[in-house]
Amino acid sequence: MTAPTNGVFDRPQGADPYAPEPGNAGKKTGIIITLALVAALVIGGGAFAVTRVLGGGGDQPSSALPGGSAAYVRMDIDPSVGQKIAAVRFLKDLDPEVTATLESDDMRREFFEMIAEDEPSLSNIDYDTDIEPWLGDRLGVGVVPQGEDEPQVAVALQVTDEGAAEEGLTKLFEASEGSDQAGWFFHGDYVVLSSAEMIDDVQAGVEAGTLAENETFTGDIEALGDEGVLSFWADGEQLAPYLDDAEGALDGVPDPTGMSGVAGPGAIGGFLSGSTLDEAQTGRVAAAVRFGEDHIELHGITRGFPVQIEDGDTAQLVQDLPEDTAVAFGQEHGDQLVAIAFEQMNKAMPDEMAQMQSEASAQGFEIPGDIQTLVGQSLAIGVGPQIAEIDQIDDPSQIPAVIRVQTDTDAANAVIDKAVVAAGATPEDLEAYVVRRVDDGVLSLGLSQDYVDSAVAGGLGDNPTFQSAVPNAAEADSVFYVDLNAFEQYYLSEITDENTRASVEQIAAVGMSATWSGENGEFTLRVVAD
Known part of the structure; x- marks a missing residue:
């Protein structure tokens, strides 16, 4: 299925520019998730291709995803110069043979061919002619809440040639019998994909304001620092409607502890439904996987999780x-943390x-x-x-x-x-x-x-x-x-x-x-x- 024509999608005056457009429940996102995983594997196959031209500039996938996104995952095989140098040093120290393999420009092709071996529908897809001419270095996935409905899921793939991407994606979806389930549009350096039922809402959300223009998101990412080769961000308050079943999730679960009043599944469910979870749902988290000369790390920040600790050495x-x-x-400050935990447990149980x-x-x-x-x-x-x-x-x-x-x-x-x-x-x-x-x-x-x-x-x-x-x-x-x-x-x-x-x-x-x-x-x- 071809994409709808790019255009401006007007919203009523006074509307929240980052609020998601109304959508329908029961959207089919399986084909989009599958594509995201395949793209991640192919892109990730070259994630440490250390002979690539040092760069790291250009727009990030957040510039092509709706500003109302509540969760965001990003992969980038063209990160900052500092990250590339650190990756080279770390991997060479770790295993020279692995580094030599990762330096190959054919890593993407090798990963795609590995996937195609197990997926008959891709047998007619040729990497050199159908994918390589347009696939860029960056991938982003955004999740946009829609109240009680299933959230919108959108994938932003960096492209180097829109015409080649249009042809390649059409052939890819037709080969996988998913041409009637998916849609896409181009925005900046990216092609944005979602289910056919959601694509109009996703495009409207992007035209109204992108995640890269969302001040809450950009402030968190700025505080995070270098986003490395992989990063993610989530807003618990926006995701909270999808966590409301926590209390009932453990109903009927047998209690092997014999402590159902204090530590059994029922008590845990009650605790999750209390103010502790309510407070956790107000917070945000951002994290990145990145390299140092002698290490690889997951570094993150949290915002909006109130921990009332009195300062003191x-x-x-x-x-x-x-x-x-x-x-x-x-x-x-363990003594203060214990007091906080007991206060929350007293409220919940x-x-x-x-x-x-x-x-x-x-x-x-x-x-x-x-x-x-x-x-x-x-x-x-x-x-x-x-x-x-x-x-x-x-x-x-x-x-x-x-x-x-x-x-x-x-x-x-x-x-x-x-x-x-x-x-x-x-x-x-x-x-x-x-x-x-x-x-x-x-x-x-x-x-x-x-x-x-x-x-x-x-x-x-x-x-x-x-x-x-x-x-x-x-x-x-x-x-x-x-x-x-x-x-x-x-x-x-x-x-x-x-x-x-x-x-x-x-x-x-x-x-x-x-x-x-x-x-x-x-x-x-x-x-x-x-």
Whole structure:
């Protein structure tokens, strides 16, 4: 099916320029989704074709999608110059043979031919004559809400030749018997595709204002920074109507926990339908996959998720774990997060929470106060590399693990003693196995005296691998880190392909850090190469 003629689609004066046009329920978007996946594979096949001309300019797919889009996914094999240089360096360090393969200009053709082998309808499509002459470097998918109706789904493909694209798409859809289900139009450097039933509404939305002109979207993307080779954005408030079934989704699910009042599926459904979900639905998230010289990362931002944390310095105890720590977790302001969580749970499940607090009080515990004491203002958990050989450790006092908490240490020790007594033992029994050490408002717990002492001495924050894997660790509110080199002996031997094993061996660590301030947050997940 050919596209409708490009033109201006007028809307009533005073209408929201970014509001979606009215649409019909039950739209067929399967063929468009399929095309998007095929295009992503073909485009993505050349995603690291490092011999391409350095560029990165031109309009992004957001310039050809409706301004009312609530979700957006973008792939770009022509990213910024900095991203291309970083990708070359990272991939060459990771595996020279892989890099040499990715440098091939034939990667797109190879991926298309691989897809065509499993899809008979594409047997008459020739990549060189039907696709290569018009397919550009960028792909975008937009989702536009329509109230209770199925949302509009539109795909924006960058094109280099409109005439060739018209011919190629017509042949492609006719070959796949989808010519009566799809429509398209051209806008700027892109061809925009959607179902035949939705295409007019999509074009009207684009003509009224594009996503690239939506100030909320552009502000979030600007805050995100470099969009890398893959990025996405979502507005929870606009997507909220499609999440309203969360409460009923778990109805009738058996409760294996025996705690249906507090933690069973019914309680979870009630919690999801309460104010916590309502607040989450007001937020937005944007993230990008991008390269650094020694890593690949998923970096993102959040906006509009209210986390009311009182500002104040904390000990950042994760930085003071031993330098050779193999696994580390750090959490700042945990006491405040516990209070927020319990407040939300009380709103969503008041009766169940009251029962739980009453039962805890009968045993001498104050909930959530005692939990807040145990997690403190700063919490760090560390495990040493010797844990990889735990099967060879006969003496529990040699297990390299530690928990450190910045808190009221007297109160924390009292809570621990109450828990031991409630379990039918005595604090003296615990002392025979667990090391407890107090240093300037920090309580350290572990099984090995030597390891607990080394945790107090610190050094992880100065470890170069940790610094690469966990950006901004000194200011992060949450930190997670794994030194994969400490565990190589357990997984490398399972990889039989020599080249794959050599590549995996180059992966040194994974790390995550997250920070938040008011309603704004930032997070990064990294994989670091040696």
